Amino acid sequence: MSTPIENYRKMVEQPWGKIFYDVIFNQLKFSNDKRLKILDFGAGFCITAIHYGKNHDVTALEPNEEMYKLRFESDDYNLITRGFEYLKTVADNTYDFIFCHNVLEYVENKDEILGELKRVLKPGGRLSIIKHNLYGRVYGCAVLTDNPKAALDLLDEKPEDSMFGNRDVYTNEYLTDFFGNEMTLSELYGIRAFYGLSSNNEIKYTDEWYNSMLELETRVGTIDDFKKVSFFNHLIFTKN
Numbered sequence: 001m002s003t004p005i006e007n008y009r010k011m012v013e014q015p016w017g018k019i020f021y022d023v024i025f026n027q028l029k030f031s032n033d034k035r036l037k038i039l040d041f042g043a044g045f046c047i048t049a050i051h052y053g054k055n056h057d058v059t060a061l062e063p064n065e066e067m068y069k070l071r072f073e074s075d076d077y078n079l080i081t082r083g084f085e086y087l088k089t090v091a092d093n094t095y096d097f098i099f100c101h102n103v104l105e106y107v108e109n110k111d112e113i114l115g116e117l118k119r120v121l122k123p124g125g126r127l128s129i130i131k132h133n134l135y136g137r138v139y140g141c142a143v144l145t146d147n148p149k150a151a152l153d154l155l156d157e158k159p160e161d162s163m164f165g166n167r168d169v170y171t172n173e174y175l176t177d178f179f180g181n182e183m184t185l186s187e188l189y190g191i192r193a194f195y196g197l198s199s200n201n202e203i204k205y206t207d208e209w210y211n212s213m214l215e216l217e218t219r220v221g222t223i224d225d226f227k228k229v230s231f232f233n234h235l236i237f238t239k240n
Contacts, residue, residue, distance in 0.1 A: 004163035009045060009070045015204040019195055019214055020232075021047050024101075026218045027189050027234055028128060032056075036096035041087070041117065042103035046071040046079065053077035056097075061086055084109070087116040094120045101130040102232075106164040114178055118239065127183065127237045132169045136192065136231035143197050172233060183237040189221040190230030 002010075011017045030036070032055040040049045043060035044067055052058050053076030062068045063083035071079070080086055084107075098117050104110050121127055134154060141151040154160060160167045176185055195204075195213050203209045220226040227233060 003066065005064075005066045006070065008163065012045060012047065014201075015210055016195060016201065019210065019217065020192065021051070022214055023191050023217045023221065024048065024130070024234065025051060026214075027187075027191075027221065028236075030097070037094060038097045038099070039095045039117075039120070040077070040099045040101075041113075042083070042100060043068075043077075043079070044071075044101075046074070046077060048099055048101065049077035049079075050074045084113055084116070087113070087120060090116075090120045092119055093122045096122055096125050098125070098127045100127065102132070104129070105132055105167045105169065106162070110170070110174075111178065114175075118179065118183060121239045123239050125239050126186070127239070129175065129235045129237070130191065130232055131172075131235070132167065133190070133228075133230055133233045134169045134171075135229045136190075137169055139229055140196055140231055144199060172235060175235060175237070179237060181240065183239055185235060186238045187234075187236040188227060189234040190223075190227035190232070191217070191221060191234055192231035193217060193220050193226045193229060196231055 012021075036056045038052055038056050038058045040046070040058060040060045043049050043062040046060050046062070046068070049058045049060035050072050053074065058077040060077045060079050061083055062071070062079065063081060065081070068079060068081055098121055100113075100117060104113065107113060117127055137160075138151045138154050141147045141154060154169070160169065172188070195217060221230065221234070
């Protein structure tokens, strides 16, 4: 029998898993004229690390043994099988760009981690945080999984279990309040406004669906009303 992480690994290769990353790549475009030093904190299966490692120097941190053993392997990034403790060994102002995608929901020491990520980021550098969004989660439970009870539990802020433990769907305001005047929220996007609401997976294997949905998600991810109900929010902070 497959483990939850093995099933998750299979899912990211399906159209409804791949589109998540393609939307991110559309939102995270930057010049390849200069090789940047990039940290992927909580790199998972290293999909993002591979994508940017082709043109930049990427360090992928992933302490979960099952995840890094199932990773997409490549010589384009440097894998370090450690997590928060590794950050403490990194010098100040080291990285031009840091990814922290769907990590903070599952840790208790958010403040410590964010403080270290801010410290190792260069002035003018950017920190990309992707996080679950409460209203999008409510839509997903009520519509995709036909589970209004779970949607009500989310609204009542009851703990939500996942393969990585309890999921804390924290707010965007927590991040902006934490960084204060030291980091500026320069960009805010939505991800998965629509593609996760339909259980008709057969159509998702067609190029017409995929290409049109990718364009739709990329466009509505910049519109405020759709950001509010997207499954994920993508916040990009710049270090002052």
